[in-house]
Amino acid sequence: VTATQAAVRHRPLRAPHAAPLRSAAPLLLLELRRNAMPWILPLIAALFWFDSYRPSTGQAPLWVLRTFWNMGQGHTIIDFGPFVAGVAAWMGSRDARRGTADLVTATVRPRFAAQFATWAATAIWAVGAYLVFVGVMFGVYANQGVAQPNVLNIYGLASWAPAAGPVYATAQRFAALPAATRHAWLATHLAALRSGQLTLVQLP
Amino acid sequence: MTAAGVYSSPPGAATALAPRLGPAWLRLARLYAASRRVPAALALLAGLGVLLWAALHWHWNIAGGNAARQFIPLVIETGAAAVIAVTTYGPFGESERATGQWLPWLRLGAAAALTAAAVGVLAAGASGGYLPGGSLALLRNVAGITGTGLLTAVVAGGAFAWAGPMAYVLVTEVALTGNPTTPWIWPGRPTHDLGAALCATGVFAAGLVFITLRGARVSPASDDAGCARPAGH
Numbered sequence: 001v002t003a004t005q006a007a008v009r010h011r012p013l014r015a016p017h018a019a020p021l022r023s024a025a026p027l028l029l030l031e032l033r034r035n036a037m038p039w040i041l042p043l044i045a046a047l048f049w050f051d052s053y054r055p056s057t058g059q060a061p062l063w064v065l066r067t068f069w070n071m072g073q074g075h076t077i078i079d080f081g082p083f084v085a086g087v088a089a090w091m092g093s094r095d096a097r098r099g100t101a102d103l104v105t106a107t108v109r110p111r112f113a114a115q116f117a118t119w120a121a122t123a124i125w126a127v128g129a130y131l132v133f134v135g136v137m138f139g140v141y142a143n144q145g146v147a148q149p150n151v152l153n154i155y156g157l158a159s160w161a162p163a164a165g166p167v168y169a170t171a172q173r174f175a176a177l178p179a180a181t182r183h184a185w186l187a188t189h190l191a192a193l194r195s196g197q198l199t200l201v202q203l204p
Numbered sequence: 205m206t207a208a209g210v211y212s213s214p215p216g217a218a219t220a221l222a223p224r225l226g227p228a229w230l231r232l233a234r235l236y237a238a239s240r241r242v243p244a245a246l247a248l249l250a251g252l253g254v255l256l257w258a259a260l261h262w263h264w265n266i267a268g269g270n271a272a273r274q275f276i277p278l279v280i281e282t283g284a285a286a287v288i289a290v291t292t293y294g295p296f297g298e299s300e301r302a303t304g305q306w307l308p309w310l311r312l313g314a315a316a317a318l319t320a321a322a323v324g325v326l327a328a329g330a331s332g333g334y335l336p337g338g339s340l341a342l343l344r345n346v347a348g349i350t351g352t353g354l355l356t357a358v359v360a361g362g363a364f365a366w367a368g369p370m371a372y373v374l375v376t377e378v379a380l381t382g383n384p385t386t387p388w389i390w391p392g393r394p395t396h397d398l399g400a401a402l403c404a405t406g407v408f409a410a411g412l413v414f415i416t417l418r419g420a421r422v423s424p425a426s427d428d429a430g431c432a433r434p435a436g437h
Contacts, residue, residue, distance in 0.1 A: 036364075039360070039364065040364065040367060043367055043371055046371075047371055047374055047375070050375060050378070051374060051375065051378045055378065075378075078374065079374065082370050082374070083367060083370065086366060086367065086370070090363065090364075
């Protein structure tokens with residue numbers, strides 16, 4: 001028997017995409033565990049409370065006003081953005097900082113895959129924390145009885161607006177108008193009120 | 205032949221190197237500065253001075269109230285403070301602390317010298333045009349914000365010391381949209397406001413004292429020496 005008579009045996013083919021995914025998951029988990037983003041989250045939480053949540057509670061309890069304050073004016077993004085950028089730069093420069101760039105370039109795993117895992121872990125932490133913080137804030141709003149702006153609760157402004165505030169004064173003035181004038185004004189401007197282009201202190 | 209009875213080096217043996225490299229304290233300061241990336245920090249501070257000059261000379265501005273008017277100078281001052289704060293990060297960790305007898309003085313000297321340099325280059329940059337508050341407000345703001353950075357370095361480590369000035373400027377910008385009366389928001393107060401000056405000076409002094417006595421925190425998050433644990437960050 002010689003080797004020329006032996007039948008060639010083929011190895012069963014593996015699914016082409018399964019292996020990279022299987023090997024990427026532990027790397028991503030490792031990067032998530034070793035990411036620097038969680039260290040900065042307490043500071044962002046404090047800023048988020050001070051800059052986004054606390055001032056927004058001074059607005060009238062209407063979703064459109066509170067959302068406009070936080071999202072429309074970009075307070076929530078500003079609270080996150082600089083810190084996420086700083087941490088991302090820190091994570092991205094890790095190999096150069098430690099002098100291991102040449103070492104890891106020679107490994108089997110493509111550098112793009114490894115760096116993508118670092119980026120993905122940072123992004124997951126940042127986006128996840130952002131969603132949690134915003135979710136908690138809107139949950140607190142919901143508990144505070146924040147409502148949609150409609151004809152009824154605009155008519156009832158005087159009942160919930162803080163006394164001596166600008167909204168209260170506006171409510172008093174608005175309530176003194178004839179009913180037909182109020183109806184006409186609201187019919188014209190309700191869309192602008194809902195979109196945040198018009199605030200309640202701009203009532204006639 | 206034994207070494208018994210030899211109590212000193214032969215004449216000229218140990219001092220041959222010293223005259224060439226300068227006094228020992230100068231060499232130590234130079235090595236410390238190199239380990240803290242002080243030359244790069246000075247280059248960045250000079251760049252920020254040029255940026256401030258350009259912003260004032262070409263009247264870069266953002267339309268709006270007090271917060272918008274102060275935004276560009278305040279961000280540049282914050283950048284300078286962040287650069288100074290990050291230089292507190294050292295690559296040697298605890299091993300340096302265990303052996304470095306002069307380390308507190310080096311920390312104090314580096315922080316004070318860099319702050320003075322920052323004020324100097326930014327004051328030079330302010331000659332490009334009108335800076336709200338003038339050089340006195342610049343001195344107050346840079347010193348105070350640098351103090352927040354140094355305190356952050358003590359608490360969170362030198363690598364993340366930039367987060368303190370960054371957080372302070374965000375808080376200040378929010379406060380400036382109103383009419384802040386608290387002296388802790390010193391950039392929003394008039395130049396000759398005593399309370400604001402005291403607060404800024406106090407924060408800077410506290411930062412200097414803590415960074416001198418304790419140094420930047422060597423934490424797993426910021427330790428690149430790899431001695432504490434093989435963290436991936």
